[in-house]
Amino acid sequence: MPIKIAVCVKRTPASTSVAIDAAGKVQTKGLPHGINPFDEYAVEEALRLKEKLGGTVTVVSAGEAEAEEVIRAAIALGCDDGVLLSDPAFAGSDGSVTASVLAAALRKAEAKLVLFGKETTDGASGQMPAFTAAWLDWPSVIGVRKVAAASEGELTVERLMEDGVDTLTLSLPAVVGVIKEINEPRLPSLKGKMAAKKAPVTKWTAADLGLDAAKLGAAGSPTEVVGLEPVPARPAGLVIAGATPEEKAKALVEKLKEAKFI
Amino acid sequence: MDYQLTETQQEIVNIARELGEKKIKPVREHYDETEKFPWDVVEDIRKADLFGVYLPEAYGGLGGGNFELVIAAEQLARSCGGIALSALTSSLCALPILLYGSPDQRKKYLTGLATGEKLGAFCITEPASGSDATSMRARAVLDGDHWVLNGIKNFCSGGEVASTYVVFFSTNPARGNRGISAFIIEKGTPGFSFGKKEKKMGIRCNPTYELVFKDCRIPKENLLYKEGHGLFVAQGTFDLSRPGVGAQALGIAQGALDETLAYTRQRRQFGVPVSSFQAMQHMIADCATAIEASRALLYSVTRAMDRDLGPATEKAIKEGITVADAMKALGAKRWTKESAMVKVLCSDTAMKVTTDCVQMCGGIGYMRDFPVEKFMRDAKITQIYEGTNQVQRNEIGMAIIKEAAAGAVREAVAA
Numbered sequence: 079m080p081i082k083i084a085v086c087v088k089r090t091p092a093s094t095s096v097a098i099d100a101a102g103k104v105q106t107k108g109l110p111h112g113i114n115p116f117d118e119y120a121v122e123e124a125l126r127l128k129e130k131l132g133g134t135v136t137v138v139s140a141g142e143a144e145a146e147e148v149i150r151a152a153i154a155l156g157c158d159d160g161v162l163l164s165d166p167a168f169a170g171s172d173g174s175v176t177a178s179v180l181a182a183a184l185r186k187a188e189a190k191l192v193l194f195g196k197e198t199t200d201g202a203s204g205q206m207p208a209f210t211a212a213w214l215d216w217p218s219v220i221g222v223r224k225v226a227a228a229s230e231g232e233l234t235v236e237r238l239m240e241d242g243v244d245t246l247t248l249s250l251p252a253v254v255g256v257i258k259e260i261n262e263p264r265l266p267s268l269k270g271k272m273a274a275k276k277a278p279v280t281k282w283t284a285a286d287l288g289l290d291a292a293k294l295g296a297a298g299s300p301t302e303v304v305g306l307e308p309v310p311a312r313p314a315g316l317v318i319a320g321a322t323p324e325e326k327a328k329a330l331v332e333k334l335k336e337a338k339f340i
Numbered sequence: 341m342d343y344q345l346t347e348t349q350q351e352i353v354n355i356a357r358e359l360g361e362k363k364i365k366p367v368r369e370h371y372d373e374t375e376k377f378p379w380d381v382v383e384d385i386r387k388a389d390l391f392g393v394y395l396p397e398a399y400g401g402l403g404g405g406n407f408e409l410v411i412a413a414e415q416l417a418r419s420c421g422g423i424a425l426s427a428l429t430s431s432l433c434a435l436p437i438l439l440y441g442s443p444d445q446r447k448k449y450l451t452g453l454a455t456g457e458k459l460g461a462f463c464i465t466e467p468a469s470g471s472d473a474t475s476m477r478a479r480a481v482l483d484g485d486h487w488v489l490n491g492i493k494n495f496c497s498g499g500e501v502a503s504t505y506v507v508f509f510s511t512n513p514a515r516g517n518r519g520i521s522a523f524i525i526e527k528g529t530p531g532f533s534f535g536k537k538e539k540k541m542g543i544r545c546n547p548t549y550e551l552v553f554k555d556c557r558i559p560k561e562n563l564l565y566k567e568g569h570g571l572f573v574a575q576g577t578f579d580l581s582r583p584g585v586g587a588q589a590l591g592i593a594q595g596a597l598d599e600t601l602a603y604t605r606q607r608r609q610f611g612v613p614v615s616s617f618q619a620m621q622h623m624i625a626d627c628a629t630a631i632e633a634s635r636a637l638l639y640s641v642t643r644a645m646d647r648d649l650g651p652a653t654e655k656a657i658k659e660g661i662t663v664a665d666a667m668k669a670l671g672a673k674r675w676t677k678e679s680a681m682v683k684v685l686c687s688d689t690a691m692k693v694t695t696d697c698v699q700m701c702g703g704i705g706y707m708r709d710f711p712v713e714k715f716m717r718d719a720k721i722t723q724i725y726e727g728t729n730q731v732q733r734n735e736i737g738m739a740i741i742k743e744a745a746a747g748a749v750r751e752a753v754a755a
Contacts (some may be wrong), residue, residue, distance in 0.1 A: 265359055268389035268402060271351045 080133035081230055081250075084189035085124040085157065086180055086210070087117040087139050089148040090200045102306050104200070113148040116195030118263040119256050124193045125156045126261065127228055134158040136187055140168060140179055146279055154266040154274035161187060165283040170296030172303075173201075177209030179294070182287040184214065191233065194255045196220075207255035217248045220255030341632055343639050348404070349411060355388050356412045360419030368420035371545035372714055377501045378423050378545050385416070385427055385456060392454030395434060398657055399450035405646030406580060410587035410638055417591025418598070421718035422543040424591060426459070428584050429498030429546065432726075433460025436506050436522060436577040438653070439664045440565035446657075449504055449524060461502035463493045463551055464574055471731050473508070473571055474516045478553065480509035480523060485560045487523065489553040492535065497725070499549025500534045503527050507551065508570045520570030524562045531556030542717030565662065575676070576664055580645060582679040582726055586638045586686035589722035593631050593686075593693040596715035597624070600697040603704070603712075614700075623696050630689040637685055641678045648672035677739035680732035687722035687729060694719040 092110040099105050113121075124135045137152040139145040140163040149160035163183050171179065184192055192214075197204035204220075211218030219237050226245065227234040233252060237244040238259065248254070266274075284291055292298055318333065320326035334340045345353065363384045371378045385391060394409035395401025402408065409431055416424035434453040437445055452458030469476040478491025493507055505525045512519035525532055535550030565573050601624065604615040614620055648667060656666040694716035698705040705712045723729045 265362060265384065265388055266355060267387055268348075268351060268355055268393070270389075271355065272348065275347075 081127070081131045081191060082133055082136070082187075082189050083124045083127055083191045083193065084136045084138050084184055084187055085117070085120050085152065085193045086206065087121065087137055087148050087152055087195075088114045088198050088200075089139065089141050089145045090114040090198050094199055096200075098306050098308055104306060106200070111144065111147070113151050114195060114198045114200075116197055116199065116258065117148075117152075118195070119258050119260050120193040120195045121152045121155055121157065122261045122263040123225065123256050125264070127191070127225065128156075131228060131230065136161060136189065138180065138183055138187065139163065140176055140183075149279050150274045150277065151266070153277045153279075154271040155264060156270060159277055160279040162279055162281045163283075163287075164281060165285075165294075167284045167289075167291045167294045170299065171294055172296075172299035172301045173203050173205040174209050174301070175294055175299045177206055178213050179284075179287065179289065180206070180210045181213035182289055183282055184210070186282070186287060190251045192216075192251075192253045194220075194253065196255060196257045204255075207253050211253035214251070214253065216251045216253055218253035218255070219246055219248060222254050222256045223259040225254075225260075341635070343635075345411070348402070349408060352390070352393055352404075352408055352412050353415055356390055356415035357418070359384055359388055359390070360416055364416065364419035364423050368423060368545075368714070369708075369711070371420075372422060373544075373708075375539075375544045375547075377547055378426060379501075381423050382426050382456065382459070390416075391427060391430060391456030394431065395438065395450055395454040396653055396657060399446060400454040401450070405649050406583055406642040407639065407646050410583050410642050413584055413587035414591040414594070414635075414638075417588045418595040419591075420545075421588055421592040421595075421715065421722075422545040424588055425497065425543050425546040426501075427456075428588055429462070429502065430456070430458075430460040431584055432462040432497075432577070432581050433502065433504055433506050435581050436462070436564060436573055437524065439576055439580065439667075440522070440569075440573045440662055441524075442561075442662065443657070443660045444561070445524065445564065453504065458503040459498060459501055460504045460506070461496055461498040462506045462577075463496035463499070464508045465493060465495045467492065467494055471728060473520065473574065476508065476510050476520065478507075478509045479513070480511050480521060482511075482560070483557070486557040487560060487563065489523070489525070489531070489556040489558065491553055493551040493553075494535075494549075495538065495725075496549050496551050497543075497546055499551060500527075500537070500547050505551070506564060508574060511567055511570075515568060517571055518568045520574075521567050522564040522570045522573040523558060524564055525556070525558055529556055529558060541720060542714070543721055544717075565664070576674075578726055579675040579679050580649070582683040582732075583638055583642045583645070585722050585726050586634070586682040589683075589686040589690035589719060590631065590634050590638060592715050592719045592722070593627070593634070593690040596694045596697040596712055596719075597627050597631065599711050599715070600624075600627075600700050600705075603701050603710075607701075620700060623700055627693045627696055630693060634686045634689045638682050641675070641682050644678070645675055648675075676735050680727070680735045680739075683722075683726065684729050684732045684736070687719070690719040690722055691716075 089111050091106045092112045097105040128135050135157040137149045137157045137160040139149050146162050163179055194207040207220050219235055221237045222235045223238045224236040232249050234247045318326050318329045320329050363381055390412050392401035393404045393412050397403040413428055430453055437449050453460050466476050480487045480489050508522050510519050511521040531554050533552045535552045538548040605613050607614045652663050652666040652670055656663040697712050698716050701712050704710045
């Protein structure tokens, strides 16, 4: 039976090495951007579910106007349409508030199954699937490595845990966060890319979603990023010299003792 | 260099490049080593819609021309010249059918080739007949409603894996040049089998086979164009197909230089990256200059060809005639000289650049763990097939002398 699937994607810098300016903000202007790599797995899984169950896949992205690029990139792979959530009032929203925007949009789009990637390569909070499910008051599972069974009414998934795998069944509507072990994303086709240029992408603002501006943006967010610092460079390694393996092993043991590892 | 590609052309480049990076690079060494045909990558190329970029929309293609073919081939070959050939051999089968096929033949054969569901191959060579096609011995004899084929063809690129073959036979040995005809033959036809598989220096994932014909009967309508016009079909095809070899060569050159730049920038000797040595920089500069010059010629010639090919194809489809006849009716010129120039320049560039790249990478460049030596092995064939570069130079020289003679006549008349 056909099902209305939504997949949430984010436009992120193509590189993880970015500068932090004097004001403590990450500088990403002018850098090449693309679809968040983790979201590619969610798009792929959404397309596979659509191929299996029938229905449609809507791409949803919150961001500035440029986010339309990644929506079209996902449509080029086979998604049907897209929704861009863009409003100056959204700027500076934290995870919870961004999720409230997504939740309002997903409800308006009448999605029955929502897929997310594990996390984004920029913010990397990994909170979005759970927050969004909470706002929607829908069941959710994150860390999904396999969709074992799917029907119009429910989904059975395998969740990867540190000590094994849980098999869980969710009733729809539901939110699922997938990990990269789940599939191998397809590449776009030429005809897909050409069609994506003409595909419908709807733009929704806070007003379209009936959201209260006071509860949006940095001011409406309960959390605040108070500082950012670059990851320290990895210290240079140490090459243990020695003429023979025995000599090297001896030197290594000395070093380990010195560092009180043994 | 901005070659002012259209949006669609830029997408072809982007898609072929991404496919090369993600699907070809990780497996190119494996297929070179095992000499197995890369069916999984062929499937990726098919799904990306790259097989039919140069074929008319009427047959399931994208509606582009030779330019679209070469920009796609260049990007695929940038990752692996051998794997790129799996798509290019199909184009060498589709082009003669597009140019000389009847409307029925075009519809019947091009549709599968445009989607990539079927692969194609082309074979004119025989053990004793290479550059001199008139010496061919394989015979086709008309028997009622069938042609009966006998003989051995060899060095067929894409042999065995292809479904559709364009093959040349002598239909009248007494007539020499005018005694050769082209035929379309499908794999599985009784009497058509595959002989020896060649072991090659490069492009090793692409199978090169001997084709064996033993009382192979094909329907009369499988004759491509007219009886006795085979050599004309072959030459007309090569006029438009040689840029494909040029694109493969150019991609190989660019791919080798990409790898070499990455390596020489990180390889340190005497405390600095080896790319900081002027001796190295001059070699890099020469390689990059030769590549850009080759690309400029390849792109401008294929664009010029398409200005003839596009309207001729449209006319041929509308009027139910062959594209070759439509080109003639529209007064299109022969592209022999320019296509030979493209092939010579791009393939000589590929050989020179890949040789220099191995040199710049030093010892590691010579090792099979490192990709550059494969580019050098793959480059060599581009100076040989679809007419050796010596034959190309003959064509160019002859064309230039003819042009000069025609000019001299004109001057004499004017005087």
